[in-house]
Amino acid sequence: MKNVTLKDVAKAAGVSYATVSRALSGSSQIGSETRERVLKLCDEMGYTTNFVARSMVTKRTNLIGLVVPSVDNQFMSELAYHAEVSARAHGYNIMLCDSGPDLKQEKTVFKLLLGRQVDGILIVPQSSKSYDNLKSYLDQVPTVFLSENLRSQPQSYVAVDNSRGTYLGTQYLYELGHQDILYFGQRPGSTTHQLRADGYMKACHEFDLTPHFFNSEYSRSSIQGGYQLAKELFRKPLDCTAVFAATDSNALGILTAADEMGIDIPGHLSLIGFDNISATALSRIDLTTVDQPKRDMAVQAVDMLRDKIENGTQGYVHQILLPTLIQRGTCRKLDPSK
Numbered sequence: 636m637k638n639v640t641l642k643d644v645a646k647a648a649g650v651s652y653a654t655v656s657r658a659l660s661g662s663s664q665i666g667s668e669t670r671e672r673v674l675k676l677c678d679e680m681g682y683t684t685n686f687v688a689r690s691m692v693t694k695r696t697n698l699i700g701l702v703v704p705s706v707d708n709q710f711m712s713e714l715a716y717h718a719e720v721s722a723r724a725h726g727y728n729i730m731l732c733d734s735g736p737d738l739k740q741e742k743t744v745f746k747l748l749l750g751r752q753v754d755g756i757l758i759v760p761q762s763s764k765s766y767d768n769l770k771s772y773l774d775q776v777p778t779v780f781l782s783e784n785l786r787s788q789p790q791s792y793v794a795v796d797n798s799r800g801t802y803l804g805t806q807y808l809y810e811l812g813h814q815d816i817l818y819f820g821q822r823p824g825s826t827t828h829q830l831r832a833d834g835y836m837k838a839c840h841e842f843d844l845t846p847h848f849f850n851s852e853y854s855r856s857s858i859q860g861g862y863q864l865a866k867e868l869f870r871k872p873l874d875c876t877a878v879f880a881a882t883d884s885n886a887l888g889i890l891t892a893a894d895e896m897g898i899d900i901p902g903h904l905s906l907i908g909f910d911n912i913s914a915t916a917l918s919r920i921d922l923t924t925v926d927q928p929k930r931d932m933a934v935q936a937v938d939m940l941r942d943k944i945e946n947g948t949q950g951y952v953h954q955i956l957l958p959t960l961i962q963r964g965t966c967r968k969l970d971p972s973k
Contacts (some may be wrong), residue, residue, distance in 0.1 A: 639682040648676050656811035696713040699727045699940065700748035702741065702758040706733040708856065708884065709826065709912040710927070714781065717933035725941060727754070731958060734761060738768045745769055749776060755940040757781060763826040766790065779936050783830055783955075791943075793936040793954045797827055798834030799959035800925040801879065801923055804907045805838035807923075807960055810876045812969030813905060817847045817875040818859060820885035831909060847875060856881065861888020869896050876905060876969060883908035883915050883924055890920065890965075895914070911961055921964035928956050 645655045650673065654799040657665050658673035676682075699722050703711040719729040730753060734741040741761050748756055760766070766773075766788040773790065780792035801818075808816050818835045822828045832848070839846045849868055861880065865888055880886035886908030893900050900906050908915060911926035935954050942948045 637731045639680045642676055644682050648673050677954050695754050697727050698730050698753040700730050700753040700756040701905055702732045702734050702744055704734050704761055710910045714929050714933055719932045721937040722945045754944045757936050779940045781936050789951055791952045792933050795927045795956050795958050797830035801831045801834030802838045804879055804925050804958045805835050809842045813877040815875040816877045819849045819878050820881035821850045852860050856884045858884050858888045861885030862891050865889040865892035878906050880908045883910040886922055901965050905966040923963045923966045924961050926959045926961050
C-alpha cells in the first residue's frame with residue numbers, strides 16, 4: 636500500500652507543496668481557512684509526517700529520551716507523565732525507557748536512545764555509579780539528570796532536597812510526641828536514600844532521639860517489597876510508636892501488612908511516607924507524606940534540556956527544589972500523660 640505524501644495532499648487540496656508544509660508547521664504565512672482545509676484533508680487521507688525525512692532537513696528528531704529505573708513505580712510514572720506533557724507543549728515527543736535494576740541495562744538503553752538520534756536525554760540514574768557507567772556517552776547528547784545521585788559530578792540535574800524532606804517529617808513526628816521513630820526501607824548504594832537517611836539522623840540528633848533503622852534488602856522500592864519487609868518487622872513486638880518509610884511505595888506496603896496483622900494505623904502506629912504519589916491521597920489510604928514537586932521537577936528538567944538543545948547552552952546547572960509535608964490521617968498526637 637502506497638504511503639500518502641505531501642505532494643498527494645497538495646494535489647487533492649489544489650495548493651502548492653509549500654502551502655501544505657506551512658499548514659502542518661503552523662506557519663502564519665497562510666490563512667486559517669486554508670490551514671483548516673489542508674489539515675482536514677491530511678486527516679481524511681491518512682497522511683503522517685515522515686520524521687526521518689524531516690530530521691534530515693532540520694537536523695533534529697524532536698525526540699527526547701526519558702530513562703527511569705522502574706516504569707511500574709508510581710512516582711516514576713507520574714514524573715514521566717509530567718515530562719511528556721511539558722515536552723509535548725514545546726513540540727517534542729518522549730521516548731520512555733526502563734533501565735531496570737542494573738547498570739548494564741542502563742547503559743544499553745542510553746546507547747539505544749543515541750542510536751535513535753534523540754535530541755536530548757532526561758535520566759533518573761540508577762545510583763551514584765551511573766555517571767561512571769555512562770561517562771563515555773554523555774558528551775554525545777544534551778543530558779539532564781533527575782536526581783541528586785550525581786550532585787558531585789559535572790552534570791546538570793534537577794532534584795528535590797531529600798534530606799530536608801526527612802528532617803521535616805521527623806520533626807513533625809517529634810512535635811506529635813513521638814520519641815521512638817523507626818526509619819524504614821533505606822536502600823544501600825543509593826545516594827537519594829542516603830540523603831533521606833541523613834535528614835532523619837540530623838533531626839534525631841537535634842531533638843535528642845535515638846535513630847533506629849530497618850533497611851531494605853530489595854533493589855527497587857516497591858509496594859510488594861515494603862509489604863514483605865513490614866511483615867518481618869511486625870513479627871516481633873514493636874519498640875517504636877512511629878515509622879518513617881523511605882518511599883510511599885514502602886509505606887503502602889506497610890499499610891497492607893498492618894491491616895492483615897491487625898495493627899491499627901494511626902491508633903497503634905503512626906506512619907509517614909515520602910514522594911506524595913497520587914494513591915496516597917485516596918480516602919482509604921490518606922497517607923501523611925513528604926511531597927516531591929513532580930510537575931515542577933519535570934517542567935524544569937525539560938526546560939533545562941531544551942535550552943541545551945535549542946541554544947547550545949554549555950556548562951552545568953543544578954536546581955534543588957524544596958519538599959513540603961502533606962499532613963493527612965496516618966499520624967496521631969501522643970498523650971504526654973501516658
